Amino acid sequence: xxxxxxxxxxxxxxxxxxxxxxxxxxxxxxxxxxxxxxxxxxxxxxxxxxxxxxxxxxxxxxxxxxxxxxxxxxxxxxxxxxxxxxxxxxxxxxxxxxxxxxxxxxxxxxxxxxxxxxxxxxxxxxxxxxxxxxxxxxxxxxxxxxxxxxxxxxxxxxxxxxxxxxxxxxxxxxxxxxxxxxxxxxxxxxxxxxxxxxxxxxxxxxxxxxxxxxxxxxxxxxxxxxxxxxxxxxxxxxxxxxxxxxxxxxxxxxxxxxxxxxxxx
Amino acid sequence: xxxxxxxxxxxxxxxxxxxxxxxxxxxxxxxxxxxxxxxxxxxxxxxxxxxxxxxxxxxxxxxxxxxxxxxxxxxxxxxxxxxxxxxxxxxxxxxxxxxxxxxxxxxxxxxxxxxxxxxxxxxxxxxxxxxxxxxxxxxxxxxxxxxxxxxxxxxxxxxxxxxxxxxxxxxxxxxxxxxxxxxxxxxxxxxxxxxxxxxxxxxxxxxxxxxxxxxxxxxxxxxxxxxxxxxxxxxxxxxxxxxxxxxxxxxxxxxxxxxxxxxxxxxxxxxxxxxxxxxxxxxxxxxxxxxxxxxxxxxxxxxxxxxxxxxxxxxxxxxxxxxxxxxxxxxxxxxxxxxxxxxxxxxxxxxxxxxxxxxxxxxxxxxxxxxxxxxxxxxxxxxxxxxxxxxxxxxxxxxxxxxxxxxxxxxxxxxxxxxxxxxxxxxxxxxxxxxxxxxx
Numbered sequence: 001x002x003x004x005x006x007x008x009x010x011x012x013x014x015x016x017x018x019x020x021x022x023x024x025x026x027x028x029x030x031x032x033x034x035x036x037x038x039x040x041x042x043x044x045x046x047x048x049x050x051x052x053x054x055x056x057x058x059x060x061x062x063x064x065x066x067x068x069x070x071x072x073x074x075x076x077x078x079x080x081x082x083x084x085x086x087x088x089x090x091x092x093x094x095x096x097x098x099x100x101x102x103x104x105x106x107x108x109x110x111x112x113x114x115x116x117x118x119x120x121x122x123x124x125x126x127x128x129x130x131x132x133x134x135x136x137x138x139x140x141x142x143x144x145x146x147x148x149x150x151x152x153x154x155x156x157x158x159x160x161x162x163x164x165x166x167x168x169x170x171x172x173x174x175x176x177x178x179x180x181x182x183x184x185x186x187x188x189x190x191x192x193x194x195x196x197x198x199x200x201x202x203x204x205x206x207x208x209x210x211x212x213x214x215x216x217x218x219x220x221x222x223x224x225x226x227x228x229x230x231x232x233x234x235x236x237x238x239x240x241x242x243x244x245x246x247x248x249x250x251x252x253x254x255x256x257x258x259x260x261x262x263x264x265x
Numbered sequence: 266x267x268x269x270x271x272x273x274x275x276x277x278x279x280x281x282x283x284x285x286x287x288x289x290x291x292x293x294x295x296x297x298x299x300x301x302x303x304x305x306x307x308x309x310x311x312x313x314x315x316x317x318x319x320x321x322x323x324x325x326x327x328x329x330x331x332x333x334x335x336x337x338x339x340x341x342x343x344x345x346x347x348x349x350x351x352x353x354x355x356x357x358x359x360x361x362x363x364x365x366x367x368x369x370x371x372x373x374x375x376x377x378x379x380x381x382x383x384x385x386x387x388x389x390x391x392x393x394x395x396x397x398x399x400x401x402x403x404x405x406x407x408x409x410x411x412x413x414x415x416x417x418x419x420x421x422x423x424x425x426x427x428x429x430x431x432x433x434x435x436x437x438x439x440x441x442x443x444x445x446x447x448x449x450x451x452x453x454x455x456x457x458x459x460x461x462x463x464x465x466x467x468x469x470x471x472x473x474x475x476x477x478x479x480x481x482x483x484x485x486x487x488x489x490x491x492x493x494x495x496x497x498x499x500x501x502x503x504x505x506x507x508x509x510x511x512x513x514x515x516x517x518x519x520x521x522x523x524x525x526x527x528x529x530x531x532x533x534x535x536x537x538x539x540x541x542x543x544x545x546x547x548x549x550x551x552x553x554x555x556x557x558x559x560x561x562x563x564x565x566x567x568x569x570x571x572x573x574x575x576x577x578x579x580x581x582x583x584x585x586x587x588x589x590x591x592x593x594x595x596x597x598x599x600x601x602x603x604x605x606x607x608x609x610x611x612x613x614x615x616x617x618x619x620x621x622x623x624x625x626x627x628x629x630x631x632x633x634x635x636x637x638x639x640x641x642x643x644x645x646x647x648x649x650x651x652x653x654x655x656x657x658x659x660x661x662x663x664x665x666x667x668x669x670x671x672x673x674x675x676x677x678x679x680x681x682x683x684x685x686x687x688x689x690x691x692x693x694x695x696x697x698x699x700x701x702x703x704x705x
Contacts, residue, residue, distance in 0.1 A: 070587030085578035102568040112567040141695035
């Protein structure tokens with residue numbers, strides 16, 4: 001991916017599998033979010049190919065519009081700076097995520113306008129799905145409050161629940177633990193592990209919080225200056241000299257405060 | 266010790282008014298007033314004779330104006346210092362009124378509809394009152410239509426009057442050239458206006474906010490200028506007259522009908538009165554407006570309505586959830602335009618005569634003002650604002666040339682006390698559980 005003369009992501013290739021948590025880490029400006037934006041259609045990659053295998057069918061993402069990627073390839077994402085529908089209630093946020101399903105059930109609003117049973121049952125099912133994820137993220141009590149008034153951590157969880165309500169095959173989370181306190185990020189870990197265990201979904205994760213990354217990832221991909229410098233299990237990546245160099249610099253490992261070094265190791 | 270003395274200083278500044286600052290402020294206001302008053306009231310031209318103009322100066326009037334502004338500004342400032350609580354009391358009353366009207370929404374709606382339905386038969390009602398109520402209802406309907414575009418989808422449209430005009434001209438032309446009646450032309454007007462809405466929608470898909478407003482403003486002007494200059498079809502500035510009146514299931518409202526046609530009063534055995542038609546037209550617009558309201562309320566609770574609101578909140582997130590923003594925007598423009606088209610069709614049949622003069626920018630501005638003053642997305646607010654904005658100039662008739670001044674002042678006052686509109690309140694489109702059963 002190039003922006004003018006700047007190559008933000010160069011010659012990167014990796015796989016993310018269903019029922020696995022794949023983390024992308026790297027220092028600031030390494031190109032992690034750019035990878036996400038290419039994947040979800042917000043950017044068109046200058047060169048290269050993104051393929052999504054859904055039900056034995058291979059979809060070429062780089063040729064699709066952003067909303068089609070979400071709709072047909074089943075890629076849902078969250079954002080680094082939370083993007084909820086702040087003026088709508090928590091439940092409405094989750095119902096909007098099921099828009100395409102409900103829209104076809106309402107036959108482009110005609111069945112919905114007359115309240116036909118076909119639409120009413122679809123709406124009930126959508127509310128049930130929303131309730132399921134509300135229970136999972138612990139927001140059932142707040143279902144009818146305005147999303148923008150929720151505390152920060154709850155907004156993060158709601159955004160994940162909203163992405164899951166869209167029924168994705170691949171869930172892309174852009175720094176889900178940013179701004180969470182240690183207890184909240186432990187809850188996030190548990191939530192992501194539960195999703196992996198219960199759903200036929202792959203999770204792709206950008207994260208700086210090493211407790212989250214090392215604790216739950218099946219595979220870690222490390223980017224630096226837009227290039228992949230490591231790819232493997234948490235243990236392998238932790239020991240990789242290239243990774244240590246990228247994060248800590250060449251000679252400064254010894255002079256680091258102990259807590260930071262243990263966080264990384 | 267220091268804390269205590271600090272508090273004492275704080276107290277003293279609250280108690281004593283900084284007269285120097287107040288006076289300075291009032292003097293500045295008076296100077297501005299002098300600057301404005303000099304050319305406006307200070308100089309008068311008069312005919313010297315022989316076609317030449319002389320200039321008379323009225324510095325006394327300038328002095329009066331400056332003194333009035335000085336005193337007024339000073340009084341306002343003092344009032345603000347001493348009666349700060351008094352001002353917030355008005356805001357508090359208004360917000361309590363809003364909360365009350367939200368709690369009583371259903372009862373208020375029923376009462377309002379019942380009152381509207383009974384209005385023509387009330388003892389104090391007159392032809393003038395029903396006419397005024399009809400005008401109010403046209404604006405209510407236009408407000409509800411524009412609410413779809415501005416209030417729900419968040420697309421600022423300054424050219425809404427274009428669709429109103431398209432609807433009106435669709436009916437006028439189809440009546441003149443195809444001989445369609447009002448009821449036949451009504452769906453056609455909506456359809457044509459909706460297509461214009463979608464046509465406008467395409468070029469502005471990528472625009473938002475101020476830029477969108479400018480393009481829609483231009484679109485409104487284009488429609489008006491085309492109507493004005495395409496004389497062979499639209500009659501240009503002369504407009505189209507003799508537009509047929511609506512009939513009651515085929516029964517016309519007339520003193521005498523041509524051979525073979527029964528009129529309304531003959532059929533029901535009433536004495537003929539021109540008020541019957543006025544009353545009937547009033548009921549037509551009441552029905553149209555109520556249908557518009559039910560239609561938009563229903564749409565709000567459907568996926569399409571939620572997608573509109575989601576688009577208003579965050580377009581990027583919509584895209585990431587697989588919602589096609591193009592379709593959502595076009596549907597909002599189309600449906601908003603359709604409702605405007607219906608209103609336009611009614612306007613044409615009510616007036617019996619239309620010309621481009623009825624569709625100037627000031628109409629768009631009034632409709633938008635109704636939506637914004639009422640509270641974006643609030644159906645009740647639109648009604649309240651429409652009543653206010655239509656009847657206020659009427660009451661102002663007694664003050665003749667001060668009408669617009671009073672009108673403007675009222676709008677400023679509303680925006681100062683209720684910056685989010687008279688009845689700003691959003692009802693969730695669906696709830697997880699009724700609040701009463703959640704505890705069990």
